[in-house]
Amino acid sequence: MNRLELIQAMPKAELHVHIEGTFEPELMFAIAQRNEIAIPYQSVEEVRQAYNFHNLQSFLDIYYAGANVLIHEQDFYDLAWAYFEKCAEDNVVHTEMFFDPQTHTDRGIAFETVLNGLQRACDDAAEKLGITSHLIMCFLRHLSEAAAFETLEQALPYKDQIIGVGLDSSEVGHPPSKFEYVFAKAREAGFLIVAHAGEEGPAEYVWEALDLLKVNRIDHGVRSEEDPALMQRLIAEKMPLTVCPLSNLKLCVVDDMQQHNIRRLLQQGVHVTVNSDDPSYFGGYMNDNFIAIAEALDLSNDELKQLAINSFEASFISEADKANWISKIKVLV
Numbered sequence: 001m002n003r004l005e006l007i008q009a010m011p012k013a014e015l016h017v018h019i020e021g022t023f024e025p026e027l028m029f030a031i032a033q034r035n036e037i038a039i040p041y042q043s044v045e046e047v048r049q050a051y052n053f054h055n056l057q058s059f060l061d062i063y064y065a066g067a068n069v070l071i072h073e074q075d076f077y078d079l080a081w082a083y084f085e086k087c088a089e090d091n092v093v094h095t096e097m098f099f100d101p102q103t104h105t106d107r108g109i110a111f112e113t114v115l116n117g118l119q120r121a122c123d124d125a126a127e128k129l130g131i132t133s134h135l136i137m138c139f140l141r142h143l144s145e146a147a148a149f150e151t152l153e154q155a156l157p158y159k160d161q162i163i164g165v166g167l168d169s170s171e172v173g174h175p176p177s178k179f180e181y182v183f184a185k186a187r188e189a190g191f192l193i194v195a196h197a198g199e200e201g202p203a204e205y206v207w208e209a210l211d212l213l214k215v216n217r218i219d220h221g222v223r224s225e226e227d228p229a230l231m232q233r234l235i236a237e238k239m240p241l242t243v244c245p246l247s248n249l250k251l252c253v254v255d256d257m258q259q260h261n262i263r264r265l266l267q268q269g270v271h272v273t274v275n276s277d278d279p280s281y282f283g284g285y286m287n288d289n290f291i292a293i294a295e296a297l298d299l300s301n302d303e304l305k306q307l308a309i310n311s312f313e314a315s316f317i318s319e320a321d322k323a324n325w326i327s328k329i330k331v332l333v
């Protein structure tokens with residue numbers, strides 16, 4: 001099997017995808033029209049042009065603008081369902097998707113409206129596409145810890161539908177330590193913990209995510225390589241990093257895919273996985289990310305298989321399910 005055939009054939013888990021970041025311009029237009037919400041673009045093409053941003057903040061500006069058209073439960077369903085259809089094409093069989101309640105509740109949309117729409121799409125994806133999923137609620141780190149506490153309170157009645165809590169949005173200037181207490185409360189309530197760290201922010205933020213937030217996974221974490229002691233710890237603890245290659249390229253975390261460190265991290269024994277982050281905005285879904293690194297870094301079939309195996313090992317599914325999916329990867333040649 002050549003590399004492209006293998007990438008398609010491997011079952012994969014996606015552990016770092018923001019559902020709001022899967023919003024394709026066509027769907028944004030359709031939902032804006034049916035909700036009669038004006039958006040500052042005349043055509044789908046104009047939206048695509050607006051996606052020409054250069055760093056995390058300019059991306060976030062359009063990301064939040066797009067999210068404004070999401071009002072009803074059906075809108076959130078349609079958003080998630082469109083993502084699941086992409087998963088089916090890419091042979092992504094399990095997802096642990098992020099959603100940002102504050103992006104919606106701050107506009108007056110009920111927490112329940114967001115959650116019910118996403119949950120219904122997850123249920124349908126399991127039934128109709130055979131794709132399993134977990135939901136992870138993220139706090140927006142540019143907002144206050146007090147606001148995160150409010151969101152956590154809103155989530156508690158829905159604990160059974162939300163497996164974990166994460167931290168996203170503008171990283172620099174908003175270290176994990178800002179949210180130490182709300183994450184302690186989330187852990188007490190039984191949520192698993194993830195956090196974005198070491199994307200645009202320094203390795204120090206990864207230490208904070210480990211020591212203060214007590215994360216089960218680090219999202220991104222590619223700048224960990226700058227700190228040898230941190231690398232030792234990540235390897236010793238088999239701490240997963242959910243790496244997003246096309247996102248790193250689009251946001252200029254790396255200048256060229258050939259400079260991406262995912263292969264070096266893998267070879268050093270870091271538990272790296274491949275993910276799409278905000279695929280509608282960053283130029284591709286799961287397999288596009290795999291293809292981009294396979295070609296730029298000349299990854300072997302064994303390395304590609306290890307990345308797919310890592311995605312299940314780092315996931316929050318049962319040990320039996322992990323073993324089942326990993327066995328299906330190992331037999332591919």
Ligand SMILES: [Zn+2]
Nearest residue numbers: 018168196277
């Ligand atoms: Zn992300």
